[in-house]
Amino acid sequence: MRVFYSEDHRLHFPQAELSGGQFVTPFERPSRLEYILNRLRKRQFLDVVAPEAVDMAPITALLDPGYLTFLETAWDEWKAAGMGGEIIAANVPARGMHMDRIPENIDGKVGYYCHASETAITQGTWKAALSSVASAQAAQRHVAAGANAAFALCRPPGHHATADQYGGFCFINNAAVTAQMFRDSGAERVAVLDIDFHHGNGTQDIFYERADVLFASLHGAPQQTYPYFIGYADEKGRGEGEGYNFNYPMLSGTGYSQWSAALDDAIAKISAWGAEVLVVSLGVDAYKDDPISFFQLESDDFTDAGRRIGRMKLPTVFCMEGGYAVEMVGVNTVNVLEGFAD
Ligand code: Q9C
Ligand code: ZN
Secondary structure, eight states: OEEEOOGGGGGOOOSOEEETTEEEOOSSOTHHHHHHHHHHHHTTOOOEEOOOOOOHHHHHHHSOHHHHHHHHHHHHHHHHTTOOSOBOOOOOOOTTSOSSOOOSSHHHHHHHHBSOTTOOBOTTHHHHHHHHHHHHHHHHHHHHTTOSEEEEOOSSOOTTOOSSOBBTTBSSOHHHHHHHHHHHTTOSOEEEEEOSSSOOHHHHHHHTTOSSEEEEEEEEOTTTSTTOSSOOTTOOOOGGGTTSEEEEEEOTTOOHHHHHHHHHHHHHHHHHHTOSEEEEEEOOTTBTTOTTOOOOBOHHHHHHHHHHHHTTOOOEEEEEOOOOOHHHHHHHHHHHHHHHHO
């Protein structure tokens, strides 16, 4: 399986994440990818290539152009306004306020385009986010050209980013861009399967009213974890999209028997629908020792999950999402890929 990876992810390394009332070293850090690359090498995934330059056209077509301009210019505006440190959202539109009037002041704009203040923007964030989506695009082209699978080793991750909001360590929704590119290259039915521990709110939102991209997500129940305000089982899509969104929220302590039953159900939905291609939002934070999650998956369970996904026999792009038990993030990620290829 070919792996697409850009060194430019390093340009995004915030010093601080607001976590439990304190600033901590961000959980989403560059070393995550070192562990994954080392494990790939060890397990003979030697076909690792840098992506070509990002193709902006499918990104501006799918996402909000004002949001993209904001991401591109936010750092300079923040500095020009005389603010130090890193960009952190402090004021967000809440119940009873205007949701659709964009402030002029950069501090206000940050709140408008952000949904969770743990995620900081730094000088290199925009370039890193573009390099991340470039890997997803290269993986999509590789599979559209006939490969049966590819792994986009994306960082920063993407599934929490909507068309016009960042948060949850995500800025550009790599999996959503990948799915749309499959549609543009002729696939009629594209499925996105999100096995990251957290609900893929961004991907759900982008395709919520569409019947051509089916979304299924296995995740921690929103009453117990981020993103808290979305991810319930009764969110089934809207309008034309009704019946094409499947959420599997699960409570703290969930182990592989329950998790894999949800996976099997999602796989059955995707297969019954007749998906032609699959995009997997591959987070491995369902692991038992993940520092910010509460499922109980063992490393071998990831191999088994990959095997179940592989039995669909669909052309597949894996996009890296979360996973923060840094020593094991490599093993668990590569286990999914090995199970898939079995
Ligand atoms: N104090 C992904 O896995 N909450 N994003 C962090 C830590 C946000 C996770 C809580 C979690 C975002 C891609
Ligand atoms: Zn996650």
